Amino acid sequence: MERIVSVRPGIGATASILQGRELRLARVVVDQPTLIVVACGRKRLVNGGGEWVLDSGGAVVVAGGQAFDVINTPGADGGYRASWLVFDARVLARYGAERPEVPAVSAAVALPRLEPDFLDAYGRAVAAVTAGDALPAPVAEQRLREVLAWLGLYGARPACAPGGSVAARVRDLFAADPARGWTAADAARHLAMSEPTMRRRLAEEGQSASRILIDVRMHRALMLLQSTDAPVTRIAFDVGYDSPSRFAVRFRERFGHSPTAIRAGVLESVE
Structure with a gap:
């Protein structure tokens, strides 16, 4: 199956990452609020504000506009596998207006182990993005909001980068x-x-x-x-x-x- 980046305007974007060897990259900028889920291997994000380490089954929520040194390390089977989900700014704005009490992520928040129901919600959100117009937009947004609700339980609301500079x-x-x-x-x-x-x-x-x-x-x-x-x-x-x-x-x-x-x-x- 050909790998592509799926983008659904007004909803979000998603894709997978597959690596066969360790990869170290300096000053990688995450422009948009992103949830990264690690399926196999280890991901390390490092910047002046701290270090976030995720193993298989974990995830990290990254605020928009952040820069990290990134190290992706293959797992026992020799591969690194992860996927990411970007939330459209309009979806985040509507959710944030309804749930202002949930703290916005300032840099990144690590989620070491995701509940099975969280992973199910994440899978439905990814499918909502890749489905395109086959799934009505209000339903697609609701599926991303389910993931945001799970993140809210961890006290993590994805946030866009400040646009002032x-x-x-x-x-x-x-x-x-x-x-x-x-x-x-x-x-x-x-x-x-x-x-x-x-x-x-x-x-x-x-x-x-x-x-x-x-x-x-x-x-x-x-x-x-x-x-x-x-x-x-x-x-x-x-x-x-x-x-x-x-x-x-x-x-x-x-x-x-x-x-x-x-x-x-x-x-x-x-x-």
Whole structure:
């Protein structure tokens, strides 16, 4: 069965990750509120705020806009298997308005062992995303809200990244269409500010438009390499590179691994 990233606008997105060897990646940014469930192996997330370790049967709730060093380690059978579910911001906003007493996740919350009913709810939520229009949107949202209700019992409400900084706004803009030939002038126009003002504000935040664009493209490529069967050349094109060799150089510079090395660690898909 071909692996793809399933996206249902207004509801969420989901995909699986399969790795055949240990993988260590530095400063991986999680742009959107995400629930990651580990089926086999171990996941470690590390940043200045702490360390979160999940073994098989565990999960982690990650707030949007967080960066971690990530270590995925295969289990006893030689493989690492996990899946992730992203909650649409509108679903989270409606749930948060109804359950404001549940604390929003500031970085990440580890759930060492999930109840069988929680895993059943998670499976239904994933199926609701992959079903597309075959399942009515209100029913699909209700299935994601069931997962949110379970997370609420653990005192963990997924939260979107604060949108106040100029860097965050530029990142969101680029992430919506990473293949586009973005320029600083384009970004400034979309943000309704002059280009010099945007550049100055980004510099004050230790960023630049070009650096953000590269990082957004590399993170999209990483996700596609880990969660789909798309050819590397297609992924390069999908993230804005006409030259696969130039894409490979950028990717290695960012993550310390070549795209083909990431793909070589992916287990064969099974029916």
